[in-house]
Amino acid sequence: xxxxxxxxxxxxxxxxxxxxxxxxxxxxxxxxxxxxxxxxxxxxxxxxxxxxxxxxxxxxxxxxxxxxxxxxxxxxxxxxxxxxxxxxxxxxxxxxxxxxxxxxxxxxxxxxxxxxxxxxxxxxxxxxxxxxxxxxxxxxxxxxxxxxxxxxxxxxxxxxxxxxxxxxxxxxxxxxxxxxxxxxxxxxxxxxxxxxxxxxxxxxxxxxxxxxxxxxxxxxxxxxxxx
Amino acid sequence: xxxxxxxxxxxxxxxxxxxxxxxxxxxxxxxxxxxxxxxxxxxxxxxxxxxxxxxxxxxxxxxxxxxxxxxxxxxxxxxxxxxxxxxxxxxxxxxxxxxxxxxxxxxxxxxxxxxxxxxxxxxxxxxxxxxxxxxxxxxxxxxxxxxxxxxxxxxxxxxxxxxxxxxxxxxxxxxxxxxxxxxxxxxxxxxxxxxxxxxxxxxxxxxxxxxxxxxxxxxxxxxxxxxxxxxxxxxxxxxxxxxxxxxxxxxxxxxxxxxxxxxxxxxxxxxxxxxxxxxxxxxxxxxxxxxxxxxxxxxxxxxxxxxxxxxxxxxxxxxxxxxxxxxxxxxxxxxxxxxxxxxxxxxxxxxxxxxxxxxxxxxxxxxxxxxxxxxxxxxxxxxxxxxxxxxxxxxxxxxxxxxxxxxxxxxx
Numbered sequence: 001x002x003x004x005x006x007x008x009x010x011x012x013x014x015x016x017x018x019x020x021x022x023x024x025x026x027x028x029x030x031x032x033x034x035x036x037x038x039x040x041x042x043x044x045x046x047x048x049x050x051x052x053x054x055x056x057x058x059x060x061x062x063x064x065x066x067x068x069x070x071x072x073x074x075x076x077x078x079x080x081x082x083x084x085x086x087x088x089x090x091x092x093x094x095x096x097x098x099x100x101x102x103x104x105x106x107x108x109x110x111x112x113x114x115x116x117x118x119x120x121x122x123x124x125x126x127x128x129x130x131x132x133x134x135x136x137x138x139x140x141x142x143x144x145x146x147x148x149x150x151x152x153x154x155x156x157x158x159x160x161x162x163x164x165x166x167x168x169x170x171x172x173x174x175x176x177x178x179x180x181x182x183x184x185x186x187x188x189x190x191x192x193x194x195x196x197x198x199x200x201x202x203x204x205x206x207x208x209x210x211x212x213x214x215x216x217x218x219x220x221x222x223x224x225x226x227x
Numbered sequence: 228x229x230x231x232x233x234x235x236x237x238x239x240x241x242x243x244x245x246x247x248x249x250x251x252x253x254x255x256x257x258x259x260x261x262x263x264x265x266x267x268x269x270x271x272x273x274x275x276x277x278x279x280x281x282x283x284x285x286x287x288x289x290x291x292x293x294x295x296x297x298x299x300x301x302x303x304x305x306x307x308x309x310x311x312x313x314x315x316x317x318x319x320x321x322x323x324x325x326x327x328x329x330x331x332x333x334x335x336x337x338x339x340x341x342x343x344x345x346x347x348x349x350x351x352x353x354x355x356x357x358x359x360x361x362x363x364x365x366x367x368x369x370x371x372x373x374x375x376x377x378x379x380x381x382x383x384x385x386x387x388x389x390x391x392x393x394x395x396x397x398x399x400x401x402x403x404x405x406x407x408x409x410x411x412x413x414x415x416x417x418x419x420x421x422x423x424x425x426x427x428x429x430x431x432x433x434x435x436x437x438x439x440x441x442x443x444x445x446x447x448x449x450x451x452x453x454x455x456x457x458x459x460x461x462x463x464x465x466x467x468x469x470x471x472x473x474x475x476x477x478x479x480x481x482x483x484x485x486x487x488x489x490x491x492x493x494x495x496x497x498x499x500x501x502x503x504x505x506x507x508x509x510x511x512x513x514x515x516x517x518x519x520x521x522x523x524x525x526x527x528x529x530x531x532x533x534x535x536x537x538x539x540x541x542x543x544x545x546x547x548x549x550x551x552x553x554x555x556x557x558x559x560x561x562x563x564x565x566x567x568x569x570x571x572x573x574x575x576x577x578x579x580x581x582x583x584x585x586x587x588x589x590x591x592x593x594x595x596x597x598x599x600x601x602x603x604x605x606x607x608x609x610x611x612x613x614x615x616x617x618x619x620x621x622x623x624x625x626x627x628x629x630x631x632x633x634x635x636x637x638x639x
Contacts, residue, residue, distance in 0.1 A: 020624055022577070026562070033302045033561040040301045049305050 061172045064139030065124045067096075067117060069161045070168050079162060080136035083112040087128035087137050095121035096128060115161060119145055120154040135179050141171050243539040247283075247366045251276040276368050280357055288510045289319035295556055302560035329499035334397055337496065341395030346497065346504035348388035352381040353511035360518045361436040363528050363541030374435040375427065378519055379420055382474060385512060386412040389483065389493050392505070396496035404492025407567065408476070408483035414574040415473030415480070421582035422463035422470070425589035426454055426523045435519075439527030449533065453526035458608040459588035464524035466582045468554070471516040473574065476509060477555055479562035480570060487564075517551040518544075525551070580615070588612055 040046050050057045067087075072078040083100035101113035128137050140163070147153030169176040241249070254275040258268045293308065293315060300307030308315035333342055359374040361367040371377050386409060393405020427433060430441035444452045454460035473480040484492035494505045521527060525547045528540035535543075565573070588608040595604035 019620075022620055022623055029561045030557060033557065036304055037298065037301045037557075037560070040304050046304045047306065051306065051309070 059141040059171070061174065063141050063143075064126055064129075065143060066119055066122055066140050066145065066156070067126075067128050067137050067161070068140040068142075068163045068167075069115060069158070070136055070138055070165055071162050072165050075159070075162045075164075079111055080134050081112050081115065082110045082134055082136075083108075083115075084134070086131050086133065090127045090131045092125060092127065093121045093123055095119075112158060115158045117156045117161060118154060119156055120150065135183060138168055138172075138175075244363065244541075245365055246539065247279060247363060247541055248276070250279050277358065280362075280368050281354065284354075284357055284511060284514055287514060288507060289323075291510055291513075291552065292322065292506075293318045295559075298553070298556045299560050302557075323503070326503040327500055329502075331499040331501060332496075334496050336397035338395040338397065341391050342496070343501075345388050345392035345395055345493075346501040346508070348391060349385060349508035350504050350511065352384040352388070353508050353515055356381045356515040357511065357518070359435060360515070360522055361439050361527055362518075362544050363539065366541050367436050370436050371434065373433045375423060375433045375438070375519075375523075378435075378515070379416075379423075382419075382516070383416065385474075385508075386416075388508075392497070393493040396493070398496050400489045400491075400495045401493045403489050404483045404485075404495070407485075407489075408493060410567075411473055411476075411480065411482055411570060411574075414571060415470045415578070417470075418466050418574065418578035418582040419470040419474055421579065422467040422585055423519075423523055425459050425463045425585040428586065428589045429454065429459075429593050435522050435527075439522055439529065442526040443529055445533050451526055451529060451531055453524065453529065455524040455526075457592065458605065458612055459585045459592055460524055462581055462588070462612050463585040464520070466578050466585070467520055467524060468551075470574075470578055470582075471520055472555065472558065473570075475513045475516050475555075477513065478559040479564050481564060482567060482570060485564055513552065513555065514548070517548055517555070520551060521547045577619070580619070581612075584612055584615055 036046070069079060069081050071080060083098050085098050085100075088094075088096045088098050095118040097114065097116040097118075098112050099114040101109040101111050103109055124139070126139050129139050145154065165176065165180060169180070239245070245252070251272045255268050255272040258271045263271070296318070297307040297315070308318045311317035311321045333339060356378050358369045359367070359371050359377055361370070389408040389412070390405045393401040393403075393408065396402070426438060430438045432438060432441070442451070442453050446452055446456075450456060455464040472478075476483055482492075484494060489495070494502060497505060521544060527547075528544040530536065530538065530540070530543050588611045591611065592604050592608050595601070595607065
């Protein structure tokens with residue numbers, strides 16, 4: 001058998017000249033808990049517990065669980081979603097179901113008629129929000145999804161999912177404001193382009209019209225000139 | 228016996244000092260009014276008196292179960308139960324309903340009769356022990372002449388019922404818990420009784436009301452003559468307090484039900500109302516042992532300052548009881564559970580020697596006081612108690628210096 005070896009630091013009490021009075025450590029411990037007990041009554045920062053249903057702790061902007069659909073002004077007409085189905089295809093557990101809206105002639109209206117997310121299947125990966133090119137789908141901060149109906153109650157439909165841009169701004173101010181600024185710039189650019197195009201069109205049209213009128217009006221002029 | 232129970236003076240029915248005796252006297256008066264026989268009157272009075280004590284301590288038990296959780300919560304910077312009623316005041320009611328409506332499960336291998344008896348046998352001694360304590364100048368439900376002896380005899384009965392519970396469950400964790408309980412309670416009964424012997428020697432009686440009466444009056448006009456304010460009483464009171472934590476199975480000596488190791492000890496196989504009875508027995512036992520500590524060392528119902536005679540004496544008793552119980556809660560909030568060998572070493576190497584020392588100290592104190600040398604008594608008893616404590620401290624420190632742990636199998 002090997003002789004007992006002494007590894008590691010020696011216990012503090014073994015230091016020469018340092019005396020341990022029995023019971024002193026116990027009193028120190030009592031002082032700590034006593035301080036906790038007293039200060040919990042008047043120091044706000046000590047009580048970190050939030051009485052949950054009445055009060056809520058703020059949700060971190062990094063928190064995300066279930067996707068939602070962002071709209072700008074109107075929950076139906078203002079939906080950013082174009083029913084392109086990229087999110088549906090990218091969803092790993094395939095919990096998104098989209099049907100595009102069509103008019104009576106069968107022409108695509110570029111908006112979803114059905115947009116369902118099965119909350120019992122969604123794993124909150126956020127891939128749908130990653131891939132969406134229309135700034136439409138984002139991860140929500142909503143965590144109170146409990147329901148007594150585990151089939152229909154966990155099926156989120158279009159009207160459950162549609163949430164305003166202001167909600168997004170509240171939930172994740174940085175991301176949402178960036179998105180809004182970009183969308184505004186895009187819209188302005190688009191408007192400018194459209195305006196330029198319209199202008200160009202108008203000029204073209206005017207020119208064409210002028211030419212037309214010149215063509216139609218010239219002969220009488222010529223006629224008149226010839227007269 | 229009869230002369231002790233029968234009160235000489237019969238003051239007003241509604242005077243505050245006699246208020247706790249009101250139900251008893253009302254029942255007695257009522258029975259006498261209807262010309263009931265004498266034995267019926269006394270039985271009715273005793274029943275009403277017992278009901279008063281029971282009602283008081285059942286209410287206190289309900290409140291304590293809430294206050295304990297609140298206090299522990301505050302020590303951990305939490306809020307504690309606050310859902311049932313304002314400030315959670317209805318929490319005990321909710322707990323009670325939950326306990327009563329739970330299924331009562333008896334294991335297949337249990338000794339059915341003993342399994343049923345154990346929780347009953349744990350509550351009865353606690354209630355009986357509460358009967359002999361002097362709560363006020365006029366309020367001692369059963370003023371026994373050998374009250375202290377009676378109390379300790381009942382305290383020993385608790386150990387038996389804990390062991391019955393562990394044995395009758397027919398399961399391993401209850402058995403382990405019961406074995407722990409027996410070794411712990413037997414070890415801690417010793418310092419408990421030894422420190423009480425000093426009080427018996429000084430006051431010269433086993434009757435609890437007389438022990439309290441002995442602590443009346445004031446030294447130097449303001450210092451109450453409680454036993455805790457003497458050298459031997461301070462040491463004895465501390466030892467008694469620590470040993471009573473062990474007797475009451477409270478944290479940090481709650482090894483018999485150490486839930487991190489043996490589920491719930493002797494209560495593992497109990498559910499529903501039987502479990503509630505264990506809970507109740509534990510708390511009533513806590514009240515009883517704290518009440519005895521207050522009686523022996525803290526002057527019972529005696530007021531802490533002269534000139535407070537207008538306050539009913541039982542209010543002082545309950546104030547002191549509440550303070551002692553708060554100390555129990557505070558200690559529970561602070562200290563972790565001991566290991567079995569630490570518990571035993573502390574009991575046998577620290578508590579019992581110190582409690583043994585209080586006996587000669589109390590003897591010398593009494594002798595010198597009778598001889599009229601009060602000051603010398605102080606000096607001698609302090610020396611008698613402090614010198615061994617210093618020697619123990621030196622030995623303790625040497626032991627620490629020597630006990631550098633050596634790891635034979637787990638070398639780093």
